[in-house]
Amino acid sequence: MSNPLENVVSLIGEERPRIWRYSYSAGPVRSKFLLFLRDRQKILGTRCPACGRVYVPARSTCTKCFENMEEWVDVSNEGTLETYTIVYKSEPNYSADAPFAFGIIKLDGADTGLVHRLGEVDFNKIHIGMRVKAVFEDQLKGDIRDIKYFKPAL
Numbered sequence: 136m137s138n139p140l141e142n143v144v145s146l147i148g149e150e151r152p153r154i155w156r157y158s159y160s161a162g163p164v165r166s167k168f169l170l171f172l173r174d175r176q177k178i179l180g181t182r183c184p185a186c187g188r189v190y191v192p193a194r195s196t197c198t199k200c201f202e203n204m205e206e207w208v209d210v211s212n213e214g215t216l217e218t219y220t221i222v223y224k225s226e227p228n229y230s231a232d233a234p235f236a237f238g239i240i241k242l243d244g245a246d247t248g249l250v251h252r253l254g255e256v257d258f259n260k261i262h263i264g265m266r267v268k269a270v271f272e273d274q275l276k277g278d279i280r281d282i283k284y285f286k287p288a289l
C-alpha cells in the first residue's frame with residue numbers, strides 16, 4: 136500500500152472566510168444552563184450518577200459512562216486556568232479583535248473545563264494554574280457569551 140502523502144513536499148493552506156449564522160434549539164439542559172447565566176449570573180453543571188463527574192457547561196449525558204444526568208450543581212464563578220492560547224489573527228466570528236487569549240477553565244466544583252476568553256489579563260503573566268473569575272456582560276441574552284470573559288482573580 137502506498138502512502139498518499141509520499142510525494143508531498145510541503146503542505147499548503149487555503150484561506151476561506153467562515154461566517155455561519157444559524158439558530159438551533161438548545162434543548163432543556165442547555166436552556167436551563169443559559170437561563171441561569173442570563174437571569175442569575177450562575178454557572179451550572181450536571182453530575183453523573185455513576186462516575187460522579189460534574190460537567191460544565193451542563194449536559195444531559197456523561198461522555199464517560201453514557202448515563203443520563205439529572206442532578207444540577209451550582210459551581211463557582213471562579214476556577215483555575217488549565218491551559219490557554221493567545222490568538223493573534225482576528226476572525227469575523229470571534230467575539231473580540233486579536234490579540235486576545237482563550238483558555239480552558241476548570242471552575243471550582245466542576246470536573247471538566249470550560250473554553251472561554253480571558254480578559255483584563257497581561258499576556259506575559261498568563262500561566263497554567265492561574266486563578267480566574269467570570270465577568271458578565273451588562274446586557275445578558277441567554278448565551279455563553281453572557282460571560283464576557285474570565286479575568287485574573289485576586
Ligand SMILES: [Zn+2]
Nearest residue numbers: 183186197200
Ligand atoms: Zn459518568
